[in-house]
Amino acid sequence: MSPSRRLRANPPVDKYFPSDSLVIGVVIFHLATNRVVVCKDTRNDVWFLPKGRRDASEETGVTAIREGFEESGYRNRLLPLPLPHIQPRPNGDAQKCDTEPIATRLLPVATHYQYMLFWYAAETLPPCIETSLNASASEAFALPPPFPANMTLAQRAAEDRNEDGEVEEPKRHEGTGVDEDEAFYVGVLMGVEEAIEVLGGSSGDVVRRAWEGVCLRRKMEGEK
Numbered sequence: 001m002s003p004s005r006r007l008r009a010n011p012p013v014d015k016y017f018p019s020d021s022l023v024i025g026v027v028i029f030h031l032a033t034n035r036v037v038v039c040k041d042t043r044n045d046v047w048f049l050p051k052g053r054r055d056a057s058e059e060t061g062v063t064a065i066r067e068g069f070e071e072s073g074y075r076n077r078l079l080p081l082p083l084p085h086i087q088p089r090p091n092g093d094a095q096k097c098d099t100e101p102i103a104t105r106l107l108p109v110a111t112h113y114q115y116m117l118f119w120y121a122a123e124t125l126p127p128c129i130e131t132s133l134n135a136s137a138s139e140a141f142a143l144p145p146p147f148p149a150n151m152t153l154a155q156r157a158a159e160d161r162n163e164d165g166e167v168e169e170p171k172r173h174e175g176t177g178v179d180e181d182e183a184f185y186v187g188v189l190m191g192v193e194e195a196i197e198v199l200g201g202s203s204g205d206v207v208r209r210a211w212e213g214v215c216l217r218r219k220m221e222g223e224k
Contacts, residue, residue, distance in 0.1 A: 002071040017034025022106065023115040026064040027052030027077045027210040030190060032167045035189040037072045037124070038199065042184045047198045049206065050187075051056060051117060064120035066141050073132055073172040076122040077144045078194035081213030082164045082220060095149070098121055103206050104116045123147070124170035126159035127187055140176055153214070 027049060028037040039048050040146045050071040054063040060077055066078045080097035085101055101118040108114045125133070125144055133142045147156070160167050170189070192211045196204040 001031050003077055017116040019029040021114070021116050022131075022144045022177050023051055023053055023117045023165075024060050024063040024067060025117055025206070026122050026224050027102070027207055028068050028072065028074055028093065028124060028208070029079065029214060030160075030170055030189055031214070032157040033189070034192060036192055036195045036211070037068070037076075037187050039072050039185050039187050041181075042186055049119075049199065049203050060101075060118060061120060062143060064122060065143065066201045068122055069141055069173070070176050070178050071182055071185050073144075073174065073176045074170060074187050075125045075133060075144060075173070077125060077147055079123045079214075080147055080217075081121050081210070081219050083209075083213045087111070096220065100129045101145075102210050104212060105202050105206070107202075119206045119210075121213060123156070124145050126156070127162075127168050128159070130171055140173070154221065 004221070013169070029035070030037070037050070040046070040051055050068045052063070052071065053065040053068070054060060058066075065076055065078065068074065069168045078099040080099050081102065082093075083102055085098065085100045087098070089095070099120065102121050103119040105117040105119065106114055107117045129144055133144060136142075160170075162168055170186055175183075179184055190198070192207060195207050199207060
């Protein structure tokens with residue numbers, strides 16, 4: 001049974017979370033090789049997914065992209081997936097995939113304090129966009145163009161192949177951390193099942209949830 005199904009079986013909870021308790025996280029996939037970005041703190045070999053606080057007045061989706069880059073070193077953009085949510089659609093919008101948060105987590109950080117954490121799904125950038133941003137960006141972080149509305153995941157994965165048909169490894173940037181802790185973080189691409197195993201717990205469930213969305217979208221688009 002999926003984590004989302006289990007959660008719906010629990011009784012409702014009324015809980016107040018002030019604005020200084022909100023955090024954003026992201027699951028970044030490399031679609032061409034079915035791998036996911038996981039971060040490691042090299043001081044203690046702890047594995048985790050990229051996450052952090054919004055900059056003032058920053059949209060949460062942008063936070064996910066930025067934190068993913070700063071903590072892992074991989075440029076990324078939000079990945080539209082066909083997962084259920086309760087957000088209404090504008091009239092006439094027939095889109096089946098969205099970039100809404102894929103999960104929410106209550107994350108304890110102290111005995112009497114915890115974060116409300118919203119998780120997003122994302123993907124590494126195609127080489128052409130990576131090259132363009134590296135050449136034109138005045139700062140390390142640059143917001144990439146969104147995932148094209150009419151592009152399938154198969155078409156997107158094909159963009160990662162070079163003229164010889166080989167998959168190009170996405171570039172990991174060095175020194176993207178913005179504080180002394182993040183200086184010790186290293187982003188690693190690993191298989192989905194391996195990531196679920198090394199992360200464990202709620203973080204592993206988030207990866208599984210996001211991967212289910214990728215697999216469902218591929219099925220809807222006729223991929224095997």
